[in-house]
Amino acid sequence: MAHSDGLAHGDERWIVIGGDIAETLSALDADANVVARDDTVLYPPSMAALPSIGYLRQLSSESLLSVQPDRVLTNQYAGPKEVLAQLAAVGLDVDMIASPPTLAAIADKIRAVAQQTDRVSQGEVLAREVTETLDTLASLPPLPPTRAMFILQHSGLTPRVAGSGTAAHTALEAVSLDNAFAVMEGYQSVGAEALAKEAPELVVISERGLDALGGEDALWQLPGMALTPAGREQRLIVIDDQALLGFGPRTPDQLFTLRRDAEALLNTTTAQISP
Numbered sequence: 047m048a049h050s051d052g053l054a055h056g057d058e059r060w061i062v063i064g065g066d067i068a069e070t071l072s073a074l075d076a077d078a079n080v081v082a083r084d085d086t087v088l089y090p091p092s093m094a095a096l097p098s099i100g101y102l103r104q105l106s107s108e109s110l111l112s113v114q115p116d117r118v119l120t121n122q123y124a125g126p127k128e129v130l131a132q133l134a135a136v137g138l139d140v141d142m143i144a145s146p147p148t149l150a151a152i153a154d155k156i157r158a159v160a161q162q163t164d165r166v167s168q169g170e171v172l173a174r175e176v177t178e179t180l181d182t183l184a185s186l187p188p189l190p191p192t193r194a195m196f197i198l199q200h201s202g203l204t205p206r207v208a209g210s211g212t213a214a215h216t217a218l219e220a221v222s223l224d225n226a227f228a229v230m231e232g233y234q235s236v237g238a239e240a241l242a243k244e245a246p247e248l249v250v251i252s253e254r255g256l257d258a259l260g261g262e263d264a265l266w267q268l269p270g271m272a273l274t275p276a277g278r279e280q281r282l283i284v285i286d287d288q289a290l291l292g293f294g295p296r297t298p299d300q301l302f303t304l305r306r307d308a309e310a311l312l313n314t315t316t317a318q319i320s321p
Contacts, residue, residue: 058079059113060081060119061083061099061110064143066121066292066294067120068090069295071093073156074169075165080093082096082097082099082115083099084099084124102123103124104125105126117140118141119159119162122142148216152298183301189221189312190312192223194226194246196215196250197249205259209234211232218250226245227240237270238270241269241274245274248279248312249283250285252285255287256284283304290304
């Protein structure tokens with residue numbers, strides 16, 4: 047039942063699992079009952095500051111029960127499933143929200159979280175806003191054909207790059223950049239030879255990834271990078287990976303930012319439209 051005080055569930059203690067679910071709760075102003083989170087919840091800062099019960103795919107019932115929750119709100123990637131079954135067996139409400147890794151699913155996810163937290167009308171407003179932003183983005187004229195590479199992280203001397211079937215691939219496609227490594231599946235390490243062969247024209251990397259690498263100078267010094275158009279022109283876009291790849295309420299606006307940054311680098315002006 048709905049409550050008018052905005053705190054839908056009184057003194058209940060909630061755990062949120064999944065950065066996308068946490069961001070959605072926050073955007074709906076439905077996060078007052080959250081007392082703990084998993085390691086993937088890094089936004090908003092108020093939720094990131096809460097105690098963590100571990101990593102979403104490696105949960106333990108002891109860790110979850112230690113914060114004495116009444117309810118767990120989670121995306122579909124939480125596991126092991128036996129742990130969630132144990133929580134339900136001891137009387138906790140476990141709400142699993144479908145979260146397929148597609149842009150179209152963001153609005154459905156918002157509506158589902160809104161339904162679970164007595165925020166149906168707010169959820170409808172937010173879901174429509176998100177859909178409108180994505181529709182506007184999809185209606186923009188394509189960018190000039192441009193091969194981009196998305197570096198997720200860095201280990202040793204070979205960067206881990208996004209292939210097809212990844213959130214990063216979806217994001218590149220959404221702003222009409224061609225993924226230079228679409229022939230690969232998932233995130234894989236690529237060496238100098240592959241870089242030279244696929245010849246990306248621009249690099250997209252997260253702020254955290256760039257820091258881990260040692261900054262922009264270190265990026266351009268990666269083996270093979272000097273052989274690419276991106277390396278020669280030093281074309282780089284730095285993004286917030288949580289916002290862009292989390293497929294939460296912030297993702298559509300982040301896609302617009304990526305699109306604008308790409309236009310600026312390519313000196314093209316096709317999208318003078320604000321989201």
